[in-house]
Amino acid sequence: MRVKSIRANNYRPFKKLDETKLNSLSVLIGKNDSGKSSILRALQSFLSDKPLQKSDLHYGANVDEDIIIEVSFISLPKKIQFExxxxxxxxxxxLVDRYCNLRIRKTYNSRDNFKPKVELIVQDFDGSNYFGLVNKKEEELNGxxxxxxxxxxxxxRNVTNKIKRKKIREKALEGKIPLKECPLELEKKVWSIVNKSLPTLDLFETDTKLGVNETTFQNKFNHIISKVTKSTDRWARDYFKKQIETSLQKEVNSxxxxxxxxxxxxxxxxxESTFSWDKAVKFDIIGEDRFAVKKSIDERGSGIRRLLMVSFFQYMAETKHADGSLIFGIEEPENSxxxxxxxxLYESFAKIAKAGHQIIITSHSPVFxxxxxxESLTLIVRNLGIAKAKQSSNFNALEIAEELGVQPSDQITSFKACIFVEGMNDTEFFNTIASKMKSAGIISEDFKDKDIGFIIHGGDNLKHFVEANALSKLSKKFGVIIDSDKEYFDHKIPQRKLNWKSKCESKGGKFFILRKREIENYIYPAVIKRELHKDDEYDDFSDMKKIFGPNVxxxxEKMNIDEIKNMGYYEDDTGSPHSELTEIIIDLLDLV
Structure with a gap:
């Protein structure tokens, strides 16, 4: 089971946190103190089932207002037992909502010391005879x-309460009783069973909380201690101690x-293990450096502790510890x-997520x-003390760059080669074409495979030329794709763009000016008609966004490789045929 989304009202900096979707690997980005960590704290509080504090109430809320946290879960267990x-x-x-998600709402009221009132948002049959049957005891079901x-x-004698509930629901269907989606407060015993099925959250807080002695680190090795304890006589403490240390040492060596x-x-x-026979065993890791200095890793600098975290997550990603279903909340893993x-480290997180866990990272690193x-990014912004979460439908890469204070030059070293484009739409457009070419067997590797990154430069400004100079100094290969902005066939390309092309090519870059007006003019007509149900007239130089909207x-994504080739087709001065888009992709992939 993993979290699909979270909503909240009046929680910390969020007056209202609209539904924020969380993938198997999600990155919450934003400036310091924007509210990123508050989402992790909301999940931690929700899954711990403990009361909140007065300090968790949004500063602008009235003292008698409720805090509400609502979480939806997917990948639900294939079986659960209520009897x-x-x-x-x-x-x-x-017990699921209309989207078949397990959706749980917790309401924390100040008049009740912020203890949670728990409800499920369910789609169930209307009417007291049919609604919330899992809450009803045997006598009620019989009646x-x-x-x-x-x-x-x-x-x-084989009749069970489950059979009774099933037969009652069949009667509801026969009687055409309508379904409705509404809150259901579960009976205490039923909620206890549901609660035990929920995932747990391991929260790795910022730097000072990432030591070997922290519970989140120690807990990952409890299975070793438990296994040895069960197989050893109680009186054989020396043997017991040796067995544990040997097993732990083997894992630490990895x-x-x-x-x-x-x-x-x-x-x-x-x-070095510490044993208290009436309590759980706790161990430390002693690092001996090349100068023969032996010291606990927790006593080393923050950079060393962060390196241990990198190694720890790599270990979890590639060993048996990566099975199961856990949520890892990790604050600012980029520190040091x-x-x-x-x-x-991000690649290790991806492996852990692929193994079935969920990873939620807070970060202000352009690398993450x-x-x-x-789709996995959430941008947290804060204005006048009120935080808001933005996702892919309502932010763009330039906004992310501005919020993080990132310039294109900050990203140059992150890739083996760079392609400068004018906007996030271009990045998505050309990555999609490369992916389709790879699927069709035209190319064996796409931009991601070759570690070629797209960088948004925002137009042909002086800043770009500075970046181009930096690329030359770093011996980084680069390319540029820009729109022609032509409004008709004989429309001349502005001299400034031709000058820009000449300058970039003189620095070893590959430069492409689209033959048509912009990327939207390469969308296949039949796809537009089929998907948008529109028959508007247009040509290669029409303003497609004005006609069909900004997301045309x-x-x-709906075009096949033949349609992509067709829309890029042209003949050169010698009459030789070309496919513009596929040739651009192949030429840029040759950068690496």
Missing amino acids: SRVNTTFEEEN ICDSLSIDLSKFG IFEYFKRHDPDFKSFSV LHPGLQRE AGSADL YKLI
Whole structure:
């Protein structure tokens, strides 16, 4: 089970947090103190089922207003038991909303010391005889069955409450009882069963909370301690201690193999265990460096502790510890790590997410922002003390860059080669074409495979030329794609664009001016007609966004490779045929 989305009212900086979707790997970005961590704290409080504090109430709310946190879950368990040895599902019991998500709302009221009132938002049959049947005890179900003339005799002693609920719902269908979506407060025992099925959240807070001695680190090794404890006689403490230390050392050695890639100054890690026989075992990691200095990793600098975190997550991604279903909330993992290690850490997070876990990161690093898919990014902005969350439908890459204080030059070192484009739409457009070419077997690797990054320069301004000079100094290969902005066939391309092309090519860059007006003019007519149901007249130089809307470029996703080739078709002065878009992609991929 994982979190699909979260909503909140009156929680910390959020007067209203609209539905914010969270993927298996999500990155919450924004300036310091924008409210990123508050989303993780909301999830942590929600899943712990504990009361909130007065300080959690939004500063602009009245003292008697409620705090509401609502979380939707997907990938629901295939079975749950509300009665002994009888399997059922959330869907069968009408405990999901109209989208088949498990949607739980917790309301925290100041008059009740901010203890949570728990409700499920469910789509269920209307009417007291049919609604919330999972809450009803056996006597109540029997009474409803009698009133609806439901004969249960054929089931004999095998009749279960689940069967009774099923037969009552069948009666609701026969009677055409309408469905409605509304809150359902679960009976205490039922909620306890639902609550146990929810995922747990491990929260890795900022720097000072990432030590070896922290619970989130120690807990990952409890299975080793538990296994050895069960297999050892209680009186054999020395043997017990040795067994645990040997097993822990073996695991720590695995982490060290990753660690030494990043810092060759260390010769080894060794485990020193602390035993308290009436409590859980706690252990430390002692790092011996090349100067023979032995010291706890927790006593080393913040950079070393962050390197241990990188190694720890790589270890989790590639070992048996990556199975199961957990949520990892990680605050600002980029601290004290250079961009190369940040990318390596992000790749480890991706592996953990692929194994079934969920990773939610808060960050103001352009590396994490640039590594994530646009759909996995949430931009948190704060204005006059009120935070808001923006997702891909209502922000663009330029806004992210401005919010993080990022310039194109900050991203240059993140890629093996760079392609400058005028907007986020261009990035999505050309990445989609490359992906379709790869699927069609025209190319074997796309831009992501070759670590070629798109950078938005915002137009042919002086800043770009500075960036181009920086690229030359860094020996970085680059390309540029710009619109022609031609309004008709014989419309001359502005001299400033031709000068720009000449200057970039003199610095070794590849420069493409589109033959048509802009990317939207390469959308196949039949796709526009089929998807938008419009027959407006246009040509290669029409203002497509004005005619069909700003998102018409997204129809590239609906085009097949033949349609892409067709829309880029032209003949040169010798009469030789060309496919403009595919040739641009192939030429740019040759940068690496």
